[in-house]
Amino acid sequence: MTRFFLPLLCCLLGALSPLIAQPPAANYHANSRFEQMGTALPTPNTYRTASGAPGKEYWQNRVDYDIKAEIDDEKQRLTGSEVVTYFNNSPDELRYLWIQLDQNLFAKNSMANQTRTSSINEKGMPATSMTRSMIDKDYGHKITAVKDPKTGQALRYRINETMMRIDLNAPIRSGQSISFQIDWNFNITDFRFAQGARGGAEFFAKDGNFIYEIAQWFPRACVYDDVNGWQNKQFLGQGEFTLPFGNYKVAITVPNDHIVGASGELQNASQILSSEQLKRLEKARATFDKPVLVVSQDEATKNEANKPNGKKTWVFKADNVRDFAFASSRKFIWDAMNVELNGKKVLAMSFYPKEANPLWGQYSTMLVAHTVKTYSKFTFDYPYPVAQSVHGPVGGMEYPMISFNGARPDADGTYSEGIKNFLIQVVIHEVGHNWFPMIVNSDERQWSWMDEGLNSFMEYLTTKEWDRNLGGDVAEPQNITEYMRTEQSKQVPIMSSSDNIMGFGPNAYTKPATGLNILRETVMGRELFDYAFKEYANRWKFKHPTPADFFRTMEDASGVDLDWFWKGWFYGTEPVDQDLVEVEWFALDTQNPEITKAEQRATANSKRETVARQRDKDFIKESVVEKNPDMKDFYNSYDPYAVTEADKKKYETYLASLTPDERKLVESGMNFYTLKVKNKGGLPMPVIVKMQFEDGTDSVARFPAEIWRLNDQQVSKVITTKKKVVQWTLDPFREIADIDEESNSFPRQPTQPTRFQLFKGGGFQRGGSNPMREAQQAQPPKAGQQGGAKNE
Structure with missing residues (x-):
């Protein structure tokens, strides 16, 4: 310096x-970077305003379902029949309806399967890729009837990959509704081989039982809206789904020893649960500090061995949801507790096999309760009566009121810290999806970041409130830099269609989550950001927002111009x-001789301290001038850095010429x-x-x-x-x-520093560790420990 x-x-x-x-360079872009987005965003209209809020004529269609389904536990097959009632609230006349058939993703000749690339090298080929192409089982939706539920008259339909068009006998005019029936069946995917599956069956060879996590399983209506018309983009696996809201009544028939968790509230508990289980469930509804076991591990273990004949039908009701999923198994332990939100109670529950304990019994339902409370604080109160976490083959997936989560301990019940932390984060993340996109109902088929990115950011906030030392990897800016250092050709903007994204994890999850964190902590500040983010969530709950609605609301509610950020970080x-x-480094020339001459003296002295002069102190025993005083004159005693009376008078004259403000600056x-x-x-x-x-x-x-x-x-x-x-x-x-x-x-x-290690013949071992197992091997734990639920 x-x-x-x-x-x-x-x-x-x-x-x-x-x-x-500095003067603008040839590649100067400052003006374009900070200009408004203008026509890059859709033109506001009466449906969606320039402020980012729904317009006075905003509309959305509704679809209700009455479904009956049955699982064949011997063949791993699902058979179903549904009556669908479609309400046309749009200003348009609809001559046909589009229906999603997501199970067709797993058909051998599906577009997703045909376009999925793979290769073989000298190291081989991933087992899932090889075995998937060799499976004989026929997957995909088998539609057996599409008809009028009252007359039985068949309706014409056409299946195109994962989409089915139903051609109506008469158009549905604005304000009208229509009901139709679809009967179908499909083979439930074996999760080991179904690449990209959001659900399926997991087989436990030791006891011969299955866990079923059933999702994207019934023919579901597509969204028709003011932005896209019909959102009927094919399901290729990466871009998930877009669905209308509606009311559901679902009857699920399973073996009579199965326990079922599903979207919605159980309607016939008194018919399918034992008196003891009913008592425990009622106790759970009054418990707020720790989960109560409704089905204990001992009871679940007995169910695994007995396998009695017979069936039971579990009936669920879910209002104003966009989807429905369920899980079923005789292996399930079931625990529950209540969460209170401003006087309203939410039943937090978990379903998991003994293989998931002790980790799940201690953490899962407590995490569900924590997520419900924390997300509600940052957005809006959780509106549904139940929130559930289910353990099974799916690593992490979300549906209204229910989520499927992985993270299983080792066979001996111990687990690494990484497995524990993954459970904490995945439960928070998947339960959190109830807000984004299950309620703030964005278009996942097009914009993955609007649910995954926003939810990952909320997961980051919620995980820190669970344990302040966790969660930073998903939204801390320093953790996205490796991705942002990659070649530009290997990146796409966040604002890319879901199925076209390279680097899906960083692009759809961590980069948008990190962007929101930067806005909150660095660009806007927490108070402005939190207010605007909450405003967006409340404006668009139970509606269908677009990216422009989010961008505009964040600016509208905060008063901060963020167009430069959206353009740079998202586009x-x-x-x-x-x-x-x-x-x-600059310092003011005060012209004070006391300061300036002292500084001159110090500079001169430092310049004289050369290595030669230092060595001459010993080498030259006595100079001529030191030996003979006659060789000295005026300059041998003259000090050029001494402050003289003339210097002082000159400085006083200078100070007198200054204004009070100038003098204050000089003396600062x-x-x-x-x-x-x-x-x-x-x-x-x-x-x-x-x-x-x-x-x-x-x-x-x-x-x-x-x-x-x-x-x-x-x-x-x-x-x-x-x-x-x-x-x-x-x-x-x-x-x-x-x-x-x-x-x-x-x-x-x-x-x-760049570190190196001493190398010794034989090398050294690397690998993960399980300190819990090592500690237990040294001192075995007490018998009978089953996790965190209250024993009954």
């Missing part, structure tokens, strides 16, 4: 104009890479620093700089992203401090996702 002395006029100008924009792939190129002793910062990555972000002072203290200065609005290539910024700065650091708290920390310090500082 070079120090310069400034005349008073120059310093005053610097203090008044601290932002110095672009440029990274953040700020470079602290140079820092120049301030240091002036000019920072030159380059925007190497292209994506503008706030400039945050930490100053470490020579006395060991520090301070942080923050400048909004608009600092780049006149020049997006390089800016200079004048910072004044009373103390001297010895080290400057950009983005000191890693909050803007800067991909190159090496260029963030001045003077330059290496961020980490």
Whole structure:
């Protein structure tokens, strides 16, 4: 850092104009980066306003279902019949209806299967890819009837891959409704081989039983809306689904020893549960601190062995939901507890086999309850009567009021910290999907980030409130930098259609979640962000929002112009890479002789301390001048750095010529620093700089992203401090996702040493560890421990 002395006029100008924009370069884009999005967003209308709120003529269609289904536990087959009532609330006349047949994804010749790439090399081929193509079982929806439920008259239909068009005998006019019946069946996918399955059957060879997680299982109506008309894009596996709201009545017939968890409330508990189970369930409804076992592990283990004949039908009712899923098994342990939200009770429940204990009994339902409370705090109160977590073959998947979650301990009941943390995060994430997209009902087939990204951000907040040391990987800016460093050709914007996304995890989950975290912590501040985010959730609950509705609401409710952020973070792939190129140090020339001559003396003395002069102290025993006083004259005793009376008078005359404000500035002793910062990555972000002072203290200065609005290539910024700065650091708290920390310090500082190890013949072992098992091997645990539910 070079120090310069400034005349008073120059310093005053610097203090008044601290932002110095460099002349625009040839590739200057500042103006376009900070201009409004304009026509990049859809034109507002009476359905969707410029503020991001639903318009006065907003509409959406509704679809009700009355479903009867049965699981064949011997053949792993589901048979169903449904009466669907479609309400046309649109201003349009509908001559046909589109229905989703998601199980057709698993048909051998499906588009998804045909377009899924694979290869074989000398190491082989993934087993799932090879065995999937060799399976003889015929998967996919088998439609046996489409008809009028009253007359039995057949309706014409046409199946196109995962979509079915029903051609109506007469159009449904605006305000009218129609009912039709569909009968179908399908073979339940074996989860081991069904690549991309959201549900299926898991077989437990030790006891010969299955866990069924049944999802995307019934023919479901597509959304017809003001944005797309019919959203009938084919289901290829990555872009999930878009569904209308409706009321459901579902009767599920299973073996009579099965326990069923499903979307909605159980309607016939007194007919299918034992008197003891009913008592426990009622106790759970009055318990708020710890889950109560409705079906214990001992009871579930007995069910596994008995396998009696006979069937039971479980009846569920779910109102104002967009989908329905269920799980069934004789292996299930069942626990439950209540959560209270502003006077309303929500029953939090978990269903899991003994193989999931002790982890699930201790954590699952408590996590469900925590998620319900925390998401409600940040958005709106959970509106449904139940919230459930089910353990089975699916690693993590969500449906209204029910979620499927993985994370299983080892066979001996111990587990690694990673498995425990995964359970915590996956339960929070999947239960949290009740808000996004099950209630704030975005189009997953088109915009994965609107549910996965927003929900991952909420998972981040909720996980920290469970354990402040968890959850940072999904939304902390420093964790997205590796992805943002990848080649531009291997990235696509967040605003890409779901099925076309490369790097689905970082693109749909972590990058949008990180963007929201940056908005909350760095760009907007928590108060403005939280208010706007909550406003968006409340505006669009039980409705169908688009990206523009989200973008506009966040700006409308906060008063913060974020178009530059949406364009850079959501529509672009440029990274953040700020470079602290140079820092120049200036001090005001006060003309005080006491200061200036002392500094001159110090500079002169430092220059005299050369290595030769140091060595001459011993080498030259006595100089001629030291030996012979006659060789001395005036200059041998003259001190050019001594303050004279003339110097003092001159300084007094100077001070008298200054105004009071000018004199105050002269006497302030301030240091002036000019920072030159380059925007190497292209994506503008706030400039945050930490100053470490020579006395060991520090301070942080923050400048909004608009600092780049006149020049997006390089800016200079004048910072004044009373103390001297010895080290400057950009983005000191890693909050803007800067991909190159090496260029963030001045003077330059290496961020980490390159480490090496001593090598010894035979090498060394690496691998994960299970400290719980190691501890238990040293001291076995007490017998009979089954997790966190209250024993009955």
